[in-house]
Amino acid sequence: MRIAFRADGSPTMGTGHVMRCVTLAAAARELGHDPMLVINATGVEWLEDYISETGLPVTRVNANELTVDQFAGFDPDRVLIDSYVYSDAAIESVAKTVRTAVIVDFNTRTAAAAMYIDPNLGGIAREPHTAEWLVGSDYAMIRPAILEQRADEGHRFDEQQPHVLVFVGGSDPLGLTTTVVRAVATEVPGATITAVGGESVRAELDADTIADHVTVVSPGQQLPRLMGDADVIVCAAGTSAWDVSAIGTPAVFLGIVDNQMVSVEQIRQHDLGPVIDARGMSAEELGSEVRAGVREILSDSQLRAERVNRMTNLFDGRGAERIVTALCGD
Secondary structure (H helix, E strand, O other): OEEEEEEOOEOOOEOHHHHHHHHHHHHHHHOOOEEEEEEOOOOOHHHHHHHHHHOOOEEEOOOOOOOHHHHOOOOOOEEEEEOOOOOHHHHHHHHOOOEEEEEOOOOOOOOOOOEEEEOOOOOOOOOOOOOEEEEOHHHOOOOHHHHOOOOOOOOOOOOOOOEEEEEOOOOOOOOOHHHHHHHHHHHOOOOEEEEEOOHHHHHHHHOOHHHHHEEEEOOOOOHHHHHHHOOEEEEEOOHHHHHHHHHOOOEEEEEOOHHHHHHHHHHHHHOOOOEEEOOOOOHHHHHHHHHHHHHHHHHOHHHHHHHHHHHHHHOOOOHHHHHHHHHOOO
16 A cells, blocks of 8 residues: 655654654555655754665655645555644545544544544543544554664663663753753763763763763664663653663653653653653752652662563554554555
8 A cells, every 4th residue: 555654853843753654654664565754854964864764755845734735646545644733624634535544642633534543651542533543552653773672681780880871852952961961970970871962962061070971972873772772761751752661771751841741641650760840940950850860760670670571561662563554454
């Protein structure tokens, strides 16, 4: 089947929607289908490089717009849409012409699409009840590069000189990375820290006395390996939280924007790791919470093991395959 995957990304919008569609498109190709990414020019260099290296076909369209004409040259049998921006009316205009699935993250869309997907821990079927719903962590879209980092024998941990990865989303819209890095360095002076960020993060940290212990890397394809190499991860509670859980690395999870708050509560309920609602926190408050979270992970090996076990049981990595198979059914 020909399947079109529609999403947008940018340095301010983030990269999660496009990354999910790339993962789904790659799974569709693996299952013998004909995928097409229908996306904007994201302006995110590492993301564009990643898309190019996948070899997936791409159609470029205007950001934040959804029209039937965007798919005309491909003539898809199925369309999957991943965006918070497109209106219900725009989605319905597409759904009238082709079987359409919509990915949502605990939101309240009511467009008359054939399928709704909430791939988050704790996702539930809501309105419209006439749609087919795929919900919960069984449908989390974990890319193969992430699953390759999953250790069959369980997570290895260096308690004396832990390697800590700080990754506050693909674009860190609130500029929290340097605060988190400084907090980790204060709590664990012997730690080696890798911070994912741009030139502004590198410039800020180069001026610190902790600079010798910190490596700053740009977001990109090396991220799965960095996650696999880490003893502890401090990450945003967006889609990257499910990647971390699939690998099974002890983590402190940060809720940084409103649409992550349900995920924050689910992480807390399932006790996957320390959780921080970072919205509106001062740098001092955030630093204190991060230090406490890292301290908790380092101090209790039994709790670490129990949490890692829960993480990997909840996220088995087959979500993209399940979504494509369901979408291409009758």
